[in-house]
Amino acid sequence: MTTPRPATELSADEARRLALRAQGFLGAPPRRSGVRGILRHLGAIQLDTISVLARSHELVPYARLGAVGRKTVENAYWKDTHAFEYWSHAACILPIEEWPHFAFRRRAYRNRPHWNHELPDGAYDEVIKQLRDEGPLTATELGGAKKTNDWWDWSGTKVAVERALMYGEVVCVERRGWKRVYDLAERAIPEDLLHDELDDTECLRRLVRLAGRSLGVGTRADIADYHRLKGEQVDAVIADSGLVPVTVEGWGKPAWADPAALEAPPRGRHRTTLLSPFDSLIWERARTERIFGFTHRLEAYVPKQKRVYGYFAMPVLAGGRLVGRVDPAREGRTLVARQVTLDGAKAVPAVAQALAEAATWVDCTDVRVELVDAPDLREPLVKELARILV
Numbered sequence: 153m154t155t156p157r158p159a160t161e162l163s164a165d166e167a168r169r170l171a172l173r174a175q176g177f178l179g180a181p182p183r184r185s186g187v188r189g190i191l192r193h194l195g196a197i198q199l200d201t202i203s204v205l206a207r208s209h210e211l212v213p214y215a216r217l218g219a220v221g222r223k224t225v226e227n228a229y230w231k232d233t234h235a236f237e238y239w240s241h242a243a244c245i246l247p248i249e250e251w252p253h254f255a256f257r258r259r260a261y262r263n264r265p266h267w268n269h270e271l272p273d274g275a276y277d278e279v280i281k282q283l284r285d286e287g288p289l290t291a292t293e294l295g296g297a298k299k300t301n302d303w304w305d306w307s308g309t310k311v312a313v314e315r316a317l318m319y320g321e322v323v324c325v326e327r328r329g330w331k332r333v334y335d336l337a338e339r340a341i342p343e344d345l346l347h348d349e350l351d352d353t354e355c356l357r358r359l360v361r362l363a364g365r366s367l368g369v370g371t372r373a374d375i376a377d378y379h380r381l382k383g384e385q386v387d388a389v390i391a392d393s394g395l396v397p398v399t400v401e402g403w404g405k406p407a408w409a410d411p412a413a414l415e416a417p418p419r420g421r422h423r424t425t426l427l428s429p430f431d432s433l434i435w436e437r438a439r440t441e442r443i444f445g446f447t448h449r450l451e452a453y454v455p456k457q458k459r460v461y462g463y464f465a466m467p468v469l470a471g472g473r474l475v476g477r478v479d480p481a482r483e484g485r486t487l488v489a490r491q492v493t494l495d496g497a498k499a500v501p502a503v504a505q506a507l508a509e510a511a512t513w514v515d516c517t518d519v520r521v522e523l524v525d526a527p528d529l530r531e532p533l534v535k536e537l538a539r540i541l542v
Contacts (some may be wrong), residue, residue, distance in 0.1 A: 154396035158483050160398040160399075160409065160414060161398065161400075161401070162369065162398055162399070162400045162401065162407075162409070162445055163400075163401045164400065164401045164402045164403075164443075167275070167368075167369050167400045167401075167403070167407075167443065168443050168444070168472060169417075169418040169472065170368035170369045170409065170410075170413050170414075170418055171174045171367060171368045171369060171433070171443055172422070172433075172472050173368060173371075173372075173413070173418040174365065174366055174367055174368030174410065174413060175194065175216075175289055175366070175367075175368070175432060175433045176190060176193055176194070176216040176305075176417050176423075176427075177215075177422065177423045177433065177469060177472070178419075178420055178421075178422055178472060179419060179420030179421070179425075179448065179522050180419065180421075186217065186220065186224075186228060187213045187214075187217070187220060187224065187225050187229070188228045188229075188234055189425070190212070190213045190216055190217065190314040191213075191228070191229065191234075191235060191245065191246075191247050191339075192247045194212070194366055194432055195246070195247065195250065195362050195365075195366045195378075196240040196241055196244040196245070196246055196366075196378070196379065196381075196432065196433070197209050197213075197244060197245045197247045197432070198212075198241055198242050198430040198435075199237065199242070199243045199244060199245060199327070200343065201206070201244075201330065202244075202452055202464060204309075204463075204464045204480055204481060204482070205224060205426075205466075205480055205482065205487070205510060205513075205514050206513075206514060207330075208210065208428040208429075208430040208431075209225070209229070209245055209385045210222050210225050210226075210357065210425075211427075211430075211431070212428060212430075212431055212432070213225055213228075213242045214425075214513060215424075215425045215426065215427055215428070215431060215469070216423065216424070218509070218513075219509065219512060219513040223458060225445070226326075226327075229326075229328035230472050231394060231398075233248055233340060233341070233342065234247070234248055234323070235248055235369070236248055236324065236325065236340070236341070236492045237246060237265035237323075237324035237325075237327075237332070238254055238255075239257065239315075239318070239380075240379045241377070241379060241432070241435060242380075242382065242430075248342065248345065249293070249345065250346060250362075250507060251341050251346070252345055252348070252349070252355075253350065253358050253359050253362075253427075253467070254280070254320075254341060254348075254357050255320075255348035255349070255350050255352075255355055255356075256285040256350075256351075256352040256356060256394070257318035258318070258319055258348060259320040259348065261303045261315075261319055261351070262319050263315070265374070265459075267315070267539065268312060269306055269311040270311070271308070271312060271315060272308035272312075274316065275308040275309060275311065275312040276312045276316065277538065278312070279294060279309060279312040279313045279316060279322075280310075280316065280336070281323065282294055282295075283313075283322065283335060283336050284336060285336060286336060287334065287335045287336060287339070288325055288326075288335035288340075289333070289334060289335075290332065290333055291307075291309060291310045291313055291331065291332065291334070291336070292331065293475055294308070294309045294310075294313060294469075295307065295459060295463075296309055308331075311383070313334050316334075317332075317334065317370055320337055320348070321336065321337055322334050322335070322336060322337060322397045323335055323337045323340040323341060323348045323465050323508035324431045325340050325450075327479070336365070337415050337476075340417055353388065354439065354498040356381065356385050356386075356388065356389045356475070357389040357392055357393050359378075359381065359391040360375055360381070360389050360395070361394050361395060362466065363375045363378035364393065364395040364408055364409065365410045365411050365412075367410075368409065368410060368413050369398060369400065369407055369408070369409040369410070369413070370388075370407060370409075370439070371403065371405045371406065371407050371408075371439070372386055372387070373405075373436070373439075374407075374408065374439045375395075375408065375436065375460075377436045377439075378432070378435070382416065390408060393408075393453065394412050394454060395408035395411070396408060396409055396414070397407060398414075402442075403442060409425045420473050422470065423469060424468075424469065424470040424471075424502050424505050424509075425468075425469055425506055425507045425509070426466040426467075426468060426469075426478060426480070426507070426510050427466055427467045427468070427469055427474075428466065429448070429450040429452075429464065429465065429466060429467075429474055430450075433469075434467060434474075435448075435468055437449065440474075444473065444474045446467065448465075448474075449461075451463060451465060451466075451471040452464055461477050461479060462477070462479025462490060463477060463479055463490040463492055464480065465478065465479045465493075466478050466479070466480060468499070468502060468503050469505050469506075470502030470505075470506070472502075473495075473500070473542050474491050474495075475494070475495045475499040475501045475502050475503065476489050476492065476494045476495055477491075477492070477493040477504075478491075478492050478493075478503065478505050478506070478507060479492075480493040480510070482514065482516065483520075485515065485516050485517045485518065486516055486517075486518045486519070486520050487507065487510065487511040487514065487516040487518070487520070488519075488520050488522065489507060489519060489520065489521045489522060490522050491522065491523045491525075492521060492523065492525065492530075492533065493524075493525045494524065494525065494526055494533070496526075496530050497529060497532065500529060500532050500533050500536055501536055502532060504533055504536035504537045504541065507519050507537060508537060508540040508541055509533060511541070517541075518541070519537050519541065521533055521537070
């Protein structure tokens with residue numbers, strides 16, 4: 153691939169601000185359109201099983217909009233067919249308008265020669281028939297999700313319905329008690345979107361363009377990671393994606409930006425908030441280090457004795473910077489900051505504000521601070537929290 157000579161040079165600070173605005177953290181977020189606007193703006197919101205303060209797909213709109221009701225969040229995603237769940241960056245909630253863009257991935261699954269689970273004879277057709285007659289249904293309602301208590305020991309029914317989801321014949325239309333609720337795509341997806349007419353090249357071109365818009369500015373690896381594309385897939389379409397090549401101070405790699413973002417310099421108020429470790433602002437570790445000088449790693453799957461920052465350490469965003477981390481828990485109506493990492497004394501007010509707002513959102517009336525990496529900052533943090541929570 154021959155990359156055109158960049159016409160625009162960005163400072164590291166300009167690139168950071170472009171990224172923050174593109175992700176909904178700088179300037180006025182699309183409050184009028186609420187959670188649905190955030191979903192369309194980001195293009196993908198990751199799902200995950202871990203729930204500490206709330207599940208990640210709830211934390212993402214909260215981080216941008218503030219204390220939006222958790223029921224409101226779920227309704228915004230699932231009511232009236234505004235979203236569907238599919239494999240993007242990971243298992244993600246996606247705007248319904250993006251259904252056609254994932255035709256390339258559905259085709260790839262249909263042509264996949266090998267699977268981890270064997271599909272029992274007749275199971276696929278039986279699941280489709282049952283959904284047609286009785287759906288929407290969970291895997292349990294279809295006949296059971298697992299053969300044993302082992303996580304990966306799926307039943308024939310679960311294998312069949314998950315295969316149908318990957319193929320695009322079945323859609324996850326909501327999560328009920330964290331269980332996927334499946335329905336036939338022909339019922340769940342609006343007729344004008346229910347097609348696989350876009351060829352692979354057009355699907356990739358559109359996803360690369362949308363990823364660039366959601367990132368503001370990004371390298372090849374950043375853009376590929378957003379919807380988990382291959383680098384060569386990005387290479388094949390980026391010249392026709394509408395993104396423009398730029399150079400960014402200190403990045404050392406070619407980058408591309410959303411031209412509309414370049415036309416309007418980012419302005420407005422910065423959001424102060426706790427971030428889910430699965431927030432798309434910090435999905436890609438190398439990008440997070442490059443933009444914020446901040447090393448982000450989820451330690452939930454790291455043995456306890458090897459954790460540095462805690463089980464579900466949530467970065468704290470303030471003033472357009474990542475200024476600390478909080479590993480939270482809940483005990484009744486107390487939000488517990490089990491471990492706090494601060495970027496010096498200047499971070500204390502922002503971390504206190506983020507903790508206090510999060511506590512209010514999850515209906516906690518108190519915040520208890522336990523371990524602070526700099527012990528001399530524990531008391532100032534506690535005092536600031538007491539002042540805010542009065």
